[in-house]
Amino acid sequence: MKENDTHTEWTDADFDARCKSLLENRSVVAPKPRADMFATDARKWSRWMAAALLLSAGVGITVTYNAGNRVDPQAIPQKAIEVSTDIPVENGISLPRENAASNVALPVEDQPVWAEPAAAAAQTEDVASPREMAESTVVQPGESGEAHSAVGREEPTEVAGEQVPPVDNHGLTEVETEEVTEPATEVVEEQSLPDTSLPTEVNSAESSEKEVKSESDADAPILKLPLTVKPGGGHR
């Protein structure tokens, strides 16, 4: 039997105290910290970056939206006018320009009554006029002169009604007319129903449009109009 001279009757308190003294300050080589443990600066910067990106994106969206909204009210009458300009692309682009130039000289008083207050009416006007324009161009492509004149006449009216700012983009007229060619037919088909009520309005609009055409053509060759001309024709 082994004699243990170091035998000691340990009390629980003594044993606990011994254990605590040995292990309380015990240290072991610790692993390296994780990369994300101290990433406070990176996190702050990432938050700031994210906030800046969101803010810039919001500003960009707002600017784009506002720019788009500015164009939108004029889109319809512009389209109508562009239809008239688009149609005679192959035959003579210069006519709308000439008409626009001549229209510039027309006074505002000669503008149709419905120009400013009735945007919807203006749109209907636009619908009507490009219809005839499309009709003239679609049905009678050969009558380019008349089509041009009609288109050119109608453009300034709607432009004046919509108060389009003057823009010298004669060079763009050709492109626009090409682009509008196809949608013009679609618009004609879509708006075939209300045609019956429009011809009279178109007639009244045409005269005023002719007067203002010279002004508007020079100012807003960009304008595009949906073609609402009933296939088979309207009348001027």
Next chain:
Amino acid sequence: MASSEELMVLIEGCKAQKPAAQRLMYARFSGQLFATAIRHTNSREDAEDVLQDSFVKIFKHIKSYREDFSFEGWMRRIVVNTAITHYRKNQKHSRHQEIESVPATPQDMENKVDPEFTADELEFAIAQLPLGYRTVFCMYVIEGFKHQEIAEQLGVDVNTSKSQLSRARKYLQRVLATLSARAQSIPSTASGDAGSAR
């Protein structure tokens, strides 16, 4: 050991979320806290995870630290709580292994604890404990938890905490006594002296 003033500067820097202060804090206390994590986990990998998670909590909640309490004790408690939470996530219901299931030899029962047992021997003995008993013993004896706190943390009764502490204490004494006896017998064998009679 960092002086109290240096420690306060470190604490203030960590409260201000300064990465440099946080790195210094980790370098200063990671060794002690890692040792604590090892005592309360079953593997070194678990202990590393517990250590990392603990420091994240320390940096996150350092603003709630009250200066009237030991900062090291505060951190140690976070490590223990993190270890308990970590174990609960990976619990295999083997935690409350009864110490009685671990057989004790007659020699173990005869040997007495050498009061000069070392830290390595104590750590070895603690590692032999089932995790439940080990957690109770370390929380009470080393980290300074009360039985009420232990019971709340572990989800057991206060009496259970006390009984598990008592059993753990006796088991450790038994193991330490065995280690001591073996240690005394080895030099005698190596030196050619008469070995211990067993």
